[in-house]
Amino acid sequence: MKKIVIQDKEFKLSILSANIKRSIERMAFDINQDYEGKEVLFICILNGSFIFASDLLKKIKLSCQISFVKLSSYFENESTGTVKELIGINEEITGRNVIILEDIVDSGMTIETVTSKFKSMNPASLRIATLLFKPQAYRKNLVIDYVGIEMPNSFLVGYGLDYNGYGRNLEDIYVLEENEK
Numbered sequence: 001m002k003k004i005v006i007q008d009k010e011f012k013l014s015i016l017s018a019n020i021k022r023s024i025e026r027m028a029f030d031i032n033q034d035y036e037g038k039e040v041l042f043i044c045i046l047n048g049s050f051i052f053a054s055d056l057l058k059k060i061k062l063s064c065q066i067s068f069v070k071l072s073s074y075f076e077n078e079s080t081g082t083v084k085e086l087i088g089i090n091e092e093i094t095g096r097n098v099i100i101l102e103d104i105v106d107s108g109m110t111i112e113t114v115t116s117k118f119k120s121m122n123p124a125s126l127r128i129a130t131l132l133f134k135p136q137a138y139r140k141n142l143v144i145d146y147v148g149i150e151m152p153n154s155f156l157v158g159y160g161l162d163y164n165g166y167g168r169n170l171e172d173i174y175v176l177e178e179n180e181k
């Protein structure tokens with residue numbers, strides 16, 4: 001099994017890019033069906049979701065726009081429990097069909113904060129699409145509408161996900177060798 005080293009940590013191959021691609025195609029298929037005839041505003045949560053958002057958008061056949069917001073709750077490889085401010089919303093949200101794009105939902109704190117901020121802006125509808133979901137780590141009740149791949153509770157890098165800012169460029173996803181949280 002292929003291994004890589006990023007700074008002080010060793011990671012092993014977990015999800016091949018071909019499998020990521022298939023999951024994204026399935027998500028796009030579902031979204032295209034569910035929103036047929038409607039217009040969608042996608043909101044990409046930076047930084048981690050930029051590659052996922054890019055690949056998903058290329059498979060969306062709907063009339064749509066995309067906007068990028070930033071909110072970081074993660075430090076190194078453990079959730080810090082502090083969620084920062086949401087920045088970068090320039091579009092009108094009221095009355096629009098919004099789909100939030102996340103790279104990964106872990107404890108759910110980030111997605112809950114982002115969702116409640118957007119709900120307060122009165123969208124016509126609001127759904128969440130995440131490439132990766134860790135059900136064992138999830139501590140919220142919020143329904144995640146579109147999930148690409150469910151993962152065990154271990155730290156991941158690649159395909160937009162980082163360790164200390166590194167590893168976002170990897171086309172496959174890797175899992176930390178030790179530390180089964």
Ligand code: IMP
Nearest residue numbers: 048074105106107108109110155156161
């Ligand atoms: P949550 O708030 O605990 O759900 O964490 C969500 C955010 O933490 C995501 O948007 C990611 O940026 C980051 N994150 C969560 N799990 C991982 C991981 O395994 N690797 C890299 N980043 C992660």
Ligand code: MG
Nearest residue numbers: 045048049103
């Ligand atoms: Mg993120």
